[in-house]
Amino acid sequence: MRCLRQLSFASLCVTAWALHESDVGVVDWNTKLIGVPLHGSPHTAPAFYGDYILTATNNNVLAALNTTDGSIVWRSIYDTEDPIMAFSHSDNSVSSLSGPGGSILRTYDLKTGHLTLEKQLHKPVDGRLHEPQNLGISLLRSTDPSLNSTVYFALTNGDSVTRLDETGETLWSWNSPDQASLVLYSHIIADPSTVYLVGLAKSFASYTLHVTTLSANTGEVIASVNIPANIKDETSKFVAVSSQIGPTTTVCVNWLEDDVLKAAILTPDLKGQVMALPGVKYVRISEFGLSNNGQFLAIKEGGAAHVMHFDVQASSLRPIWEFGDAAPSQAQSDSHFVGSLSRDGQPQVARVYWSNAHNKVIHQTLAIDLSEGKASASGFAFPFETREYGVIRHVAFDGSSTGNTHENTRTLLTTTTGSIQLWQHDKMQWVREEALASIQVAEFVELPEKKAVMSHAVVDEEGYFERLQRQLSDAKNLPQYLANFARRFATGSYATVTTSAASSSDEDTLTRDAFGFRQIIVAATAYGKIFGIDSSNGRVLWSRVLGLGWAAKVGGTIIPIKMFVTRTVSDPEGPQIVLVTQRRADNSLIDTVLFHVNALTGDDVRDEHQSIPGTALEGLDAVMGPLVDVFMLPNENRTIVMLDEYLQARLYPDTPSAQAEFESFVPSVHLALRADVSGRRQILGHQLALNLELSQFYVAYPTWTLSLPPKEEINNIIPNTRGPVASIGKVLGNRMTLYKYLNPHLTLVLTSSAPSSTCGIYVLDVVKGSVIYHASVPAASGVCDVQATLTENWLVYHYFDDDFSGTGQSKGYSVVSVEFYEGDGPDDKIRSSELSSYSNKTLHVSTYEQSFIMPHGITAISPTSTKFGVSTKDIIVANRKNSIQSIPRRLLNPRRPKHKPTSEEQEEMLVQYDAVLPDDARLVLSHNYEVANVRRIVTSPSLLESTSLVFVYGLDLFFTRIAPSGTFDVLSENFNKVQLVLTVAGLGIAIMVTKPMVQRKRLRERWYQ
């Protein structure tokens, strides 16, 4: 029965659109990303390990990259509620601690990324949150020589230590005795017999150090001592270094007290003295990757950096090298120090800084020979493109790659624009643009036609000979054209919908293909960089850094809000986009900044003189202060209207003609804005008016109020995605018509209400504030994860329904499909699309509604869009299985009958209602590709009415084409030119053969008649 059902569905769905194996990589592409590395803490920062680079990233991914080409060897994606706190590697495995307080330990195979161990150390709800969040969480892996196996020492929550063996069995665990603890352990160092725990303890007005030693075998406390340190503020941390001689490890804790470096050597019984290094004033000490080798960094007053070395044999602590000119100045940036062990176990220190004098990055390597107590520094410069990649944020250094020369010195840089670069000596081996894993807004921009690009500029002014010359030069392409024509005719290689849209020739003109599948995707990221991506192959065509303007002095971030395509190919200026951003300066000032960019080249449109290419884009500070709402007028100029925090309408471009056009549009502008009145959320409808006494700008004034129930929060306001509407009604089987409710002012509002544990879905008319549709769905475990989309008169929303108590109810993901039609039923027409919004008839709506269930959850939903809106609209969803799936409109039709379809209903192509939406693999657009953590699906029409372009972004990028009604406007892919030619040729031959026969026969007939 179920099989039959699935079979019938399969036949139903696949008739329209099918994916072939040969289309993979031709019609679609996929970019796998990992995100920008977390560089704040040494526990999560990128690190070299053999041929791999291991890193945890902002997108909560633990990944291993190949050092040779930068490809992803493997990656593991963590849930948002399970943030990666620390990772460490040993031998052939990588382990991570994640979740609140470091609750979960996972171990992966280094080469394959296979998960070998998953173990909960404590319940996630028991996790304590600290600032920064991975403080007090540390994972130590050491080899136990007696058992010849690795053991884990996990410090979690800042107060408990667990020792586990390789299989994840807990050998012992220890919890700090005072639970309300004022002691927060942050460092764990182990040798075969003793585990040292070092942390800060809060005492009156300052911090002191607290050390506890545990027996490594039993977990019993050996000693617990408060070291009377007087650490003033938490930012000046302490440093615990260890040094190993033979089997024993000696630990030395260092801290700054009144600018004097103090140290305490720890023994298992914790009996020792506090030493001080007088005479030198230090301002800061820090670890730099060599703390297991006895080295750390101390910054002197004035900026000079000392490499400190803890010598176990002499029990002494002394500086072994001074980087005298490490202070940031006009000539150079702040230095990054990073240490690493060379192949023969000697410490190496790399210092990397930007030199303004050379306009290059200087890489200085300090090779320390501990046995002879000598150190030597050497360096080189490499041409880092700061204009393209911003400033270096983090440096990882492969000490084993350096030798006497710097030929093979490998450095991994993480930059402010979110790129990861591997430099070998002064050559960049590869770069990964990981900012693309955090795209905020993206839009499709059409490309111009080839002819337009190649057209002659001054055809009007040429003389006879010039014209002759031009035509002759054009004619030189004729033989090629003829040859092409002949070949095309003979082999039948036409541009079809299943061919790649990328230009086959190497010439780099940006032109569209025959069907407009090749477009530019302009994407703005959270890392202050904007990218132009070729939609035919996913290559980055151009990228520009967004300039900070005056905030460059204090630092800040640029958060893209919205992107508008203000000019298209049909305009003489060529395609242009305007990016609206909010600039959050580090001094907490927020401004609205606009970037006006040529979509084909990334050039600044506002910049008349075309300043040096490659520099950061300079934005226009359009509004001093945050933005409330922004929209584009549908006029010739495509003026952008921004509402500032005083609800004043500001225009861009602010020209008199734009102003005049805006004034003509003012009466038809209706806005729905959020408001908060006495703790209750409200949606206020606004209109614009000019009152010169108050302001020189048009100011929005409220027209209606929709008060939500108390404690109900507004999660999202989604405007109606309106493409062209091909038909205003639906003809039924009985020749009556259902007229679509096409109110242009519909807006979707998603809310969540904590007390009743429900989520609200409202469809509002923004002119009057009337609620056209309202539904309240349960919030599964208190979280509202409703995904919804509204297009034309069709609303689709998705939620998890955990209310199974009623009869026949089941737990699972539900998709509800709602359609709005005019009047009471068929043939009732109110002309909703032309109706005045103030008419009473606008509420005269009938609703068709049907609910379906889906096996898996989704993270994003979007309808397809086509050029004229004739093709049916399918719904495209990104599900939690990391794939992109389409749901055919026929399955989601809310008018599917619950009985066997009658002939009238069959005429409408309705199929019998079935609650289960099929999980058919052939509806999966992303097939074998893994497209993870999708945040948004963008669809765009192509020149073919049948085909819609789909771009998906989240952690990964994915692009494909989809034809919801089949490719009805091109030759079917089953069309077989060879067969046709053969048949025609065969018929021709048959005629040639039979013609003389027939003639003979005729002649004979005449003779013998």
Next chain:
Amino acid sequence: MKMVRTLSLLGFLLSWSSITFAVELHGYIQWNKLCPDYGALASAKVLLDSGRISGRVTRNGNFSILDVPPGTYVLSVLSHDYSFDHVRIDVPPSETLPEVRPYIFGTPLLTTTSFNLPYPIVLTPRHKNRYFSPRESFNLLGMFQSPMMMIMVLTSVMMLAMPYIVKQLDPETLDGLKGHATTASIEKSIQNGDPRGLSALLSAGEETKASTPVAKSNTGPSTLQQRKGGKGNKRR
């Protein structure tokens, strides 16, 4: 202080969760021909309900879901390439083993199913997703295998071979055939099979020029013509 600040909400939850009883769910993936090992499965996740509580599948196929409060859950597997059955899990409020029942997706959850599945939950990959449909490729043999093509080929062969067959036939049989043909429907079928239509089509151009009587004879009673043709052959 910032450093030791803990979330009061979590503390509240902690006190609440310590009262209620929670169990650990264990299970494993049964490797089969479809999915022989972890390498084929790739990273997969086992979810309860909407995924707030979940566990990952490790290399040996085991998974465990910790801290499951009492209740009824639907267990599902998130795997990119494989489909698994959904399973209903009942975690009793007392310290007994959780009950595992089959659950067919789309049916009511609380049905009184007669049998229970074994407790360490065993999940079997049901099928591997096949994303692609085969392309209909051109194939000369396939082209000739279609019935329409076969009829066409047969007709043309008959058309060419018919005069010779007729010639080979016994005069008596032929007479018998002809006698038959005048009345029986076989004649008609030969007529239809005979490429008369084709010859008429071919000669259409000439016919327009030709005089009407000729055209008439062409459209006249077909039996007559056939006989004449036969006679012609005979005479030769």
